[in-house]
Amino acid sequence: MFPRPYDVVERAYLRLLHREIDEVPTHVAIIQDGNRRYAREQGRDAPDGHRAGADTTERVLDWCADLGIAELTLYAFSTENFERPDEELDPLFDLLEAKLLEFADADRVHDQGVCIRAIGDVERLPPRVRDAVAYAERRTADNDRFRLNVALAYGGRNELLSAARDIARDVDNGALDPDDVDVDAVERRLYDRPVRDVDLIVRTGGDERTSNFLPWHANGNEAAVYFCAPYWPEFSEIDFMRAIRTYQSREESWQRARxxxxxxxxxxxxxxxxxxxxxxxxxxxxxxxxxxxxxxxxxxxxxxxxxxxxxxx
CATH class of the missing domain: 1.20.5 (Single alpha-helices involved in coiled-coils or other helix-helix interfaces)
Incomplete structure (x- = not known):
């Protein structure tokens, strides 16, 4: 059976994008938006959208490995998500637990040297999800070629507020001199910070906002931002490569400006x-x-x- 003309053009365009890219970000952070809307438009329930989105996550890991990207942070569950109804949260927690356990034991994860860790207020999560987080982190702790940060119960303002409170407390009790409050002092008090500053934020689903995601590591680094219309389950390699091209264009513009x-x-x-x-x-x-x-x-x-x-x- 012959390939459809659209598929031929799509593959040709993807090859062109790959040829155009000669500089890739070290750390990409993705806001995986649109799972529920995707499910509604398919006439399905929200958990079905989250499961479809989990498949996209696996593909993105492969794309990162192909390009040599060293770190990926996924905004999987925000602090605001706790406000959703239980009938939606319970299946989502089940999916998080299952995927963390699956990833921790997957041959592809270990073949690619993926180290998994969670960032966020993990203690707010149900015990079964916390146990899955601990298992995934322990199981992949020795991998050192690629780092996958899963943002769970994460809120950027809460993270910065917590760090500020810790610093104020340490200054008050004499454990920290006010003159020693610097970037390192703040970063030591963040949840469990990513190793690197964020170079590129990608948001799917059509909204053009970063939703309180990694304000210290992304906005502080003036990360490039790429917004795209496809829902997370529909996010394709072409969309991903366009995001990488946005980063490269921004870097080239900065080089010229500098x-x-x-x-x-x-x-x-x-x-x-x-x-x-x-x-x-x-x-x-x-x-x-x-x-x-x-x-x-x-x-x-x-x-x-x-x-x-x-x-x-």
């Missing part, structure tokens, strides 16, 4: 030095009238030998 700023700074510094040299030459001409003014002027670029140079007394 180069332009550096050139402008050099020119500005040179103009200051030249102006100072002219002022010194002017003073010498005033104070040493017998000096060879032609020789002096020729040593200062821009002066007119023998002319009426501007003097600054």
């Amino acid at each position: 180069t332009e700023r550096a050139v402008a700074l050099v020119h500005a510094a040179a103009e200051v030095e030249l102006a100072e040299a002219r002022r010194v030459a002017g003073r010498l001409r005033d104070r040493l009238p017998d000096i060879d003014t032609d020789a002096l002027s020729s040593a200062v670029p821009g002066d007119d030998p023998g002319g009426d140079s501007e003097r600054v007394d």
Whole structure:
């Protein structure tokens, strides 16, 4: 059976995207939005959408491995998600538990050297999910080629607020000097921070906001952001490569801007030095009238030998 024309074009476009990419982010963070809306449009229940989204997660891990991305953080469950009804939460917790256990034992996870860990207020999760988190972290602890952070019961503002409270408490009891409050002091008090700052945030589902996700590591690093319309279960490799291209374009733009700023700074510094040299030459001409003014002027670029140079007394 011959492939459909659309499939042929899609594969050709994907190959083109791969050829265009020569710089990839080290750490990608994804807001997996649209699972429930996808299920509704398919005439199915919310848990079906979450299960379909879990399949996408597995594919994304493969795409990251192919590109050499070192770290991926997935926004799997926010603190706001606790407000959902029990009939939706229970199947979601069941899925989280099952997938964590499955990933922890999967050959592909160990073949790719994936180390799994959870970030967030994990203690708020049901015991069965906490046990699955502990098992996945323990089972993959020795893997060191790729890090998968699963954000569970995560809220960026809560994370920063908790860190601020810990710092205030340590300062108050004398365990921390106020002058020692720096970036490292904050990061040591975050949930269980990702090793690297975030280079690229991807959000599926059509909303253009980052929803309180990793504000310290992503927004603080001015991460590139890519918003796309497909729901998470529909997120394709083409969508992923477009996101990577957005990161690369942003990096290239930054490189150009940094180069332009550096050139402008050099020119500005040179103009200051030249102006100072002219002022010194002017003073010498005033104070040493017998000096060879032609020789002096020729040593200062821009002066007119023998002319009426501007003097600054």
